């Protein structure tokens with residue numbers, strides 16, 4: 309589903325992603341962990357082309373982008389439509405209600421008729437447990453509810469891959485579970501997911517594979533069990549120790 | 554001064570005379586406001602907003618030529634007095650064989666001004682919308698134009714309403730400068746009336762009063778609009 313080949317990203321002189329290779333199969337849940345500044349967000353944003361890597365290749369579904377060549381804006385937009393993104397601080401549209409937030413993609417991008425889009429949006433919000441919050445503005449929702457609207461918005465355009473960047477780390481502890489439950493449900497339905505998170509319990513339970521990043525490289529990857537309990541990589545061990553695993 | 558005031562307070566004949574002048578000039582002045590000042594303001598503000606949005610987008614575009622043109626335009630308009638601009642358009646251009654009526658000269662001059670000043674307001678409003686809003690729009694597949702139209706501009710509009718209201722109120726008062734290029738809006742009307750009865754203080758004060766009433770009414774509307782726009786913002 310996703311294939312990343314020799315991806316490099318620089319911020320000025322800072323080499324943030326170094327020759328990243330990565331594969332994600334259809335329906336797989338991959339959790340990315342690693343210390344702060346290791347490039348997790350940048351990797352995720354590159355998959356959504358919110359960052360433009362300097363070189364390397366990304367294939368998602370049928371489409372491929374080779375970043376060593378200049379890209380047409382239109383191609384990037386088309387490529388991006390294959391993935392949904394859930395942001396750490398949700399980035400909901402504050403001037404739109406919950407249901408309008410979710411409809412926006414289908415209506416504006418896919419030209420779905422409004423009534424149809426609204427009905428579908430209501431269904432999705434219902435599914436993430438917000439069926440009673442359709443006409444409420446984001447600022448009237450709790451952090452956990454906002455994040456679930458964010459997930460609903462990402463789902464609404466019928467993407468096959470969803471990228472999550474620390475979806476729960478800005479939330480109060482008691483709100484985390486609701487969001488993780490929604491993600492778990494998505495995983496069970498066979499959604500392809502790449503999740504940057506510090507929720508190790510979630511990773512153990514839901515991830516098919518865990519990727520550990522440090523200083524712009526993928527240090528190791530394996531099943532949650534391999535990475536969390538039987539790693540031989542000193543850097544992984546050190547990281548797990550520090551976060552108390 | 555003393556005589557004027559003592560007349561005003563003690564002499565019933567004078568009181569009656571002043572009241573007479575006041576009431577007889579009130580209608581022509583209000584007409585001047587309704588038929589000339591307010592339409593001139595509304596038309597130039599509308600054109601000015603369109604110009605301002607275009608200019609703001611040009612300044613934010615990544616095409617260097619657009620940025621340069623927009624910056625030069627804003628710089629020239631902001632760096633020269635409005636009065637001088639009006640004089641160039643109305644008294645200057647005829648030398649090039651371009652003669653424009655007082656009304657259209659005023660429209661052009663004030664619109665260009667509004668466009669330049671308001672473009673700065675709109676540019677700042679667009680820049681004040683968090684980057685995450687652009688990214689969220691793009692992440693659901695929107696093009697830059699779609700994001701601008703559906704997500705950024707609606708939010709920027711709310712941000713720019715208070716400063717744009719201020720600029721609208723300034724414009725109403727600035728339209729009095731059109732009197733200098735022989736456009737008979739309210740202030741020029743008051744000049745004409747005062748030239749006949751020599752009651753400069755009274756007539757000009759009356760004009761001032763009418764400007765003030767219009768502005769008070771507008772501030773009231775502005776509050777209503779702002780309250781309406783606040784509905785989606787945490788209180």
Ligand SMILES: Nc1ncnc2c1ncn2[C@@H]1O[C@H](COP(=O)(O)OP(=O)(O)OP(=O)(O)O)[C@@H](O)[C@H]1O
Nearest residue numbers: 319320322324342343344345346347348349350351
């Ligand atoms: N827009 C940017 N401009 C310059 N440097 C950046 C930018 N974004 C990220 N960086 C740098 O790139 C490196 C990787 O950042 P990134 O956000 O990908 O890390 P991360 O693994 O997500 O960290 P965290 O766990 O703190 O979120 C960091 O050193 C960061 O300072």
Ligand SMILES: [Mg+2]
Nearest residue numbers: 348349350474
């Ligand atoms: Mg990050």
